[in-house]
Amino acid sequence: MNPGAQHTDGTAEPAAQHTDGTAEPAAQPLRSDAERNRARIIAAARKVFGRDGLNASMASVAREAGVGIATIFRRFPSKEELVAAVFADRMDTYVAAVAAALEHPDPWDGFAGFIETVCAMQAADRGFADILTMTFPAAKALEARRAEAYNGFLALIARAQDSGHLREDFTSRDLVLLLMANAGVVNATGDAAPDAWRRLVALMIQSFQAPARGPLPDPPGEAALYQAMLRASQSITSPEPGKAADVVKHR
Amino acid sequence: MNPGAQHTDGTAEPAAQHTDGTAEPAAQPLRSDAERNRARIIAAARKVFGRDGLNASMASVAREAGVGIATIFRRFPSKEELVAAVFADRMDTYVAAVAAALEHPDPWDGFAGFIETVCAMQAADRGFADILTMTFPAAKALEARRAEAYNGFLALIARAQDSGHLREDFTSRDLVLLLMANAGVVNATGDAAPDAWRRLVALMIQSFQAPARGPLPDPPGEAALYQAMLRASQSITSPEPGKAADVVKHR
DNA sequence: AACGAATCGGAATTCCCTATCCGTTTCTCG
């Protein structure tokens, strides 16, 4: 029978190439055809997840890539691993966006521009919208990047608040809230109203502007939000028993 | 075999009892046990959908009601019909909320209070949150009520704008946007951060306040939003092929 | 060219969901 040497690599195949030092084992190089298929799969998944969200089936990714389903699972042990591999570079872009925003000469414009950029990324890529509102225990690589972006965002907030343009009671958790809200709009409107999110985001940014027009209820705690995102991720892999399914009910 | 006299009634069984004049055929009264089960099913569905959202399975509703799955389908031809029957009264509450808001002595407080009330309803009932952001071609009863509420809301907007407290560029479509956004937050946070939505809503209301802090992108068209809501509803009944599934991915 | 390991990919397998079937049980009316 089979020497059982399947499902070995996972995400990192070629030499690790993250901007940071998070290098991975970098197993032996793949056979040429395998490497080619791996690239095709990632490209197909990027397209399919971007269009349909993370609930797109592995079968549809395989179809798009022109490979068999088993080929995907041979390279990526689970859907979650594939998702992690696919969105690694989007997370890089995300991190880069924070850095760029910090460079912006105007603290407020940098802040507001960043928020618009991220929400635009959500609108352009449903999969990314899902990613930002959930957390898988597995994809540590994505989490690391998310944390990196989060820290940068904290600096962005501080700078904007110091300049007096961002309301004092704004907290980083408000970004999470906005991302969840925007994901809701993006998922609900979809192609029917591709720009609807812009209005929501514009409204939110105006309300972030100082001076505050009034007090706000307390923001949710970091821990609670993390838990919420973790919970959400459960539905990517399994169609939850009896309960509601899917991650975000796209279309 | 069976005289094939199954699946007959649907939603309206006992005499129609809507506050308006929307009476329905009102078929012959059900047998006592059937009537009892019908009530149990509605109650169970209200509980289950409220807790898990519309993606909750019919099986879980049957379990909660203590009846067989077939019993549910005998009374309600499809899941959609059950949903319509269950949320009929929530829609009544919704309509009543608009009316109450119009009664409020202060135009702005009435407006803001209504928005908070509706969002609170979404937070308290995941099923209702789903309902407000989708539309089934079938459930005409729900649609009629929604339209009724919508008209009332238009008056509420006009009144608030006339009073000078609501920004001039606010449109009824902004409510839809907010409902979608709030649904996103409610679904994403769930029990982990049950009050997170309050902060989002407070921020949004502040940005609705006049004077506008700046111009906004155009709102999506009515038609586009309707299409989006229609599309969303598809996923309640069928686990969409290849695409994303579920309506809102609760869990 | 030749051979073995690495890859393929289509066919299961397992699970969940909506909806239907059909033999059995329960009402209700005479």
Next chain:
DNA sequence: CGAGAAACGGATAGGGAATTCCGATTCGTT
């Protein structure tokens, strides 16, 4: 009480999704 219609509910279609199996291919090295 005794049909017989109405209602029950467990079992079963029919379909989708993730993941695994395994016989058939292909690559790379000798």
